[in-house]
Amino acid sequence: MVDTMALLLPFGRASRTPRTVDHPAVGLPADAEVILDAPDDHLGPALVAAGQGAYEPAAELLAATRLRTRWEYRDGYVLRLAAFARSRPEWLQAWCAAAPHDPDALLVKAQLAVDHAWRSPARAELLRGVSPLITAAARADDRDPVPWRIALDHARGSRAGHTYFGELWEAALRRAPLHYGCHVAALRYLASSWHGSHRECFDFADRAAQDAPADSLVQALPTRAAFAYLTDGCGPGVPPERLDAAADRAIALSARFLAGDLWPAGMRNKLTYVLAQLGRWEDALEQLRLIGPYATSFPWSRFADDPLGRFLEVRDEIRVRAAAAAPGRAPADDPRSGLAGRVHSGDH
Template structure:
């Protein structure tokens, strides 16, 4: 009873305030998982294209300038790229076999190769063959790590790699302690080394919850102001509350006051950085999750606002697909906050936190367009209840282009949509229909698509020049789905397009050609609402839930059809009118039929006649959207 009463109270609040709460957050389509800094992104893009020059220059800059924190973040990303495209690293080592930067990337690459075979699964889920290959590759990595340390004796990053190696190789505590001493001698406050050590000391590896928290709190106490080491207890709290399995052993339970203190310290660190600063994006992602778990939703919403578009793989990957979990938690926090705003009040505007942003580029605006394998009037009829305004234009081959139309005051259902609104709308209007919708997107130099069929997301792909290309199995599976939906017999051309990331604009356009779909309209990806320049584009206005339901049942979109009526619409209603007129006449003439049933037949006849009359009068006055 209490839960029902609470729902009756909070649901109207959510519906009323949901659109306003969190309206300052970036759209879902703009959120990117662990986006690299511009210099690193340029190096990754060049590396995937086979050019090691930008990576060489970037790491040389970090070495000469002793930018160890930055170096510790760049090396793992470059090594990851070499897992998928090793040619550039091999060429670099062949050209300069004793380059300390190239050898360092190779050392990290060797360790990552081993972990890729083992996977991040629990030991019980890893096969014996996987373990054998894992340990063999870790053995091969030892001399490479040693060479990296010798070539640049002042660099702590080789010891960051060594600490990760110690965790995988089951190194005894004295070996770990020796590596830790080497790392802290060179950089006592190096964040990457502390992260590697924290993992070694956690309960699931070789330490305990207590030892992990003691280590994290000591590091935070001695951290410099503004250092990310102040958030190390927060990461320990996530490890304890989210990652750890089962109930802690007796004597190894962490008092909740230590977790509250970790949250307080992390909040202070977050407040010291500007909104949207990628430097502390990882900290803010962890902080948002822990605040949600602590039922502190308003503070969590502020952290999501501070995160901006910089979603992090962890901690969300502990719960499932990282990006989807981030977006779902963010949407849930919005609704929790809206539910706590009194019905006749207004949500408080966001209060800027932290220092003002300086010289920070604004997030890249995402652009989306759907190609629907149905004519515009069919799409319009199916989209009456999607909850967002759409601009629909005819495309070659009895297809349609669909995009979001301007909506200064989005409705409640638009706010509640979990995905970007065009994808969610396509999910809605393809439900129960035989035709698919391919939602194309562009965000900066990243291109991609989502395929929706019968109300389900059946395929998704991104071309990102700075990210690994999918393996052949994943690309072939996506190509197979596309082939099934669009009736292709040969999937090889599509698979080839999905297996590369260079020139993503060309690949996206070539995919449409391979699928037999119409080309993209001019200007897509460079500006919003590209369909406004097409002569036959029409706007399907947003409708409320009940209005959309009535229009769907009546076939009359709010009394003003945005698009011309289909012949089938006229045939069905004329046939119904021809049926109901004699039924109505007979009902009033016959003494055996009462006035009530005669009135019902009259109302039905007048309703259909009104539909036909109104549609006939308006058929020549359809306005452009």
């Protein structure tokens, strides 16, 4: 019998350490119950099959997202499948050989190539060689915004100019004006291009959120701007009330999903970090309750080589500080007290 959990590595549980902390009084699952980057019921079987060398379930999964125009899910699945292919490439190689013009295979191949180039010291040069793969993925299905999200990431890594970036951004918006992945890619490009001018990043994020429906993931974009600000030395230019407003907008979005829902887990993990950095311990604790057992590598991988361990450490600190901030207790310390730890530079 195949060990499915082994095939799903690095999607692991906290039980790799002797910690068995339980938090029933505050509604949090025990540490040993927390899972890092848990795949959903559709992605999980595709990853298990890929671990066995079979690409067909992944092909069926991505074809379904394209048929139903479920672009946000498609984007997330492509990122996860490409990450899996970095260490287990055989299934993707077999897929590309069997169907070299398949839009879904081309998309995963392009994402994998960008990921590979991004980790090289010669990033900009290698990324220029990836352009034909992204073009092929975009041409394979003209409706699909995900190749354009990849193109926006590529533009940032290859130091493309603003004019070219603007053309990519317009092309992405024509296909899916509310696609969250494209908005995040654009925000990252702008942050890099403006060299830390966070006010402009907030302006971009706020305008996008104001134009989006209340249930759109784009409502969480200002929180991404807040995250960038809080992990960049907290330079001048962003008043505290703007950070709080970004968090409030994301809290309202989070409240639209059920507790323990896997789909908004990534958004809730980032929001928890921002709330903790703002010293909003009770709000952060409530997001931890909503997260339940679903930790995500980002943002915690930015601060530690063990993102699951870092999530659990921060969760403990939030629990303690929320209790200390309760009525009748002493106030918490400075919220920017090094809770995050050191920042890694590899994320893209």
